[in-house]
Amino acid sequence: MHVRVQEADFTLADILDGFASAPDTGATVSFTGIVRDDTGDLLHMEIEHYPGMCEAAIEGIVAQATQRWSLTDCRVVHRFGRLSPGAQIMMVATAARHRAEAFEAAEYLMDYLKSRAPFWKKEVRRSGEDWVAAKSSDEDALDRW
Amino acid sequence: MHVRVQEADFTLADILDGFASAPDTGATVSFTGIVRDDTGDLLHMEIEHYPGMCEAAIEGIVAQATQRWSLTDCRVVHRFGRLSPGAQIMMVATAARHRAEAFEAAEYLMDYLKSRAPFWKKEVRRSGEDWVAAKSSDEDALDRW
Amino acid sequence: MIDVLYFAWVRERIGIPRETVTSEAATVMDLVDELRAREERYALAFADLSSLRVALDQELTEFDTPLEGVREVAFFPPMTGG
Amino acid sequence: MIDVLYFAWVRERIGIPRETVTSEAATVMDLVDELRAREERYALAFADLSSLRVALDQELTEFDTPLEGVREVAFFPPMTGG
Numbered sequence A, B: 001m002h003v004r005v006q007e008a009d010f011t012l013a014d015i016l017d018g019f020a021s022a023p024d025t026g027a028t029v030s031f032t033g034i035v036r037d038d039t040g041d042l043l044h045m046e047i048e049h050y051p052g053m054c055e056a057a058i059e060g061i062v063a064q065a066t067q068r069w070s071l072t073d074c075r076v077v078h079r080f081g082r083l084s085p086g087a088q089i090m091m092v093a094t095a096a097r098h099r100a101e102a103f104e105a106a107e108y109l110m111d112y113l114k115s116r117a118p119f120w121k122k123e124v125r126r127s128g129e130d131w132v133a134a135k136s137s138d139e140d141a142l143d144r145w
Numbered sequence C, D: 001m002i003d004v005l006y007f008a009w010v011r012e013r014i015g016i017p018r019e020t021v022t023s024e025a026a027t028v029m030d031l032v033d034e035l036r037a038r039e040e041r042y043a044l045a046f047a048d049l050s051s052l053r054v055a056l057d058q059e060l061t062e063f064d065t066p067l068e069g070v071r072e073v074a075f076f077p078p079m080t081g082g
Helices: A053-068 A099-116 A136-144 B053-068 B099-116 B136-144 C008-014 C028-038 C040-045 D008-014 D028-038 D040-045
Strands: A003-006 A027-034 A042-049 A073-079 A081-083 A088-096 A119-125 A128-131 B003-006 B027-034 B042-049 B073-079 B081-083 B088-096 B119-125 B128-131 C002-006 C018-021 C053-056 C059-061 C072-076 D002-006 D018-021 D053-056 D059-061 D072-076
Touching (some): A027 A099, A099 A136, B003 B053, B053 B073, B088 B099, D002 D008, D002 D028, D008 D040, D018 D028, D028 D040
Parallel strands (some): D002 D072
Antiparallel strands (some): A027 B027, A042 A081, C002 C018, C053 C072, D002 D018, D053 D059
């Protein structure tokens, strides 16, 4: 239940049910990614994924983060399929003893999910459709860790 | 409704109802602080606050963060009174166009709330009670900004 | 007439959460000296100013700030919010 | 017999999401060369390897990795998760 790859929407309340109940948890951080419409003509976003490898890749990233920051809990949800502007794309949640650990682990998870989890985003606009290009800054972000 | 100082508990779902509905929001981050029992003998935490100044101080910090990171939404809740181990103490939530802004603003809010919002924590243990001392590292954290 | 508020261990040491004082103090420091002179418990609470913070009308400030026009002074230890 | 999977614009350019190929390729690069030689659409999809990534049995790897024992090869552009 710690990693979910699904087409359906999710709620924070649902994902965080029972989260961070360990007595040594002092801080939790959650991040949610949302379909943003920069130009006002986005019809929807299409997220393609590699079933099986997604889950394995995310679980590997979660295991790394959990060990490095001694997380007391960690959850990741990532959606695929057709998403409207404003829709939730994914979320991560981390729980740790102190706030710095919870924040760092959440940022680490996001940096690795961006570049190492097999999802591909296509933006379908009134003016045409385009695959979202990976940014070199996303790859560079990994050097921080 | 963006800043609440209250004795009652809260739920993320309640606080984040209608949060980040602006179309240019691409990322939201939330942080929750929880009463941690390090030694296993914590009876409760007592949070004293300065009514009026709390709200004003937090609103000032929120205004700073909102401007600096062009936040599309921002909420802060901070509790006072008697809190049991495992209870939620406070939360912040930030919404921005990109993830780096949402993360940085949330960390900024936390750093400033720690040292600039008039709350004082007392830990009541079986072995006695003590005011939580401010850490010099908390003050140093502000230099980052 | 100034309202003086105490929080956390300052409140505990002095024994009351607030009081109204009549004072001609020009600065926060002058007021601290007047309070120190009153009773042992005040002298103890204000023994080490480096461990104290002060707010005037709910704004954090320094001990050398003038008190003119101020209605509310609060003394407390460094804050531990969040 | 190796299952070969294509994602995102690689899939669109080649026109199919997956296929099973019979190949004696020793490395990923050898397999890429075999595919390129097949048809124009493959040649186009594999024109610039710097814009491609490859996974063997669902693990990210490099183009010079041997294929021995591998059951599934996937080609795709840099990932854009999160």
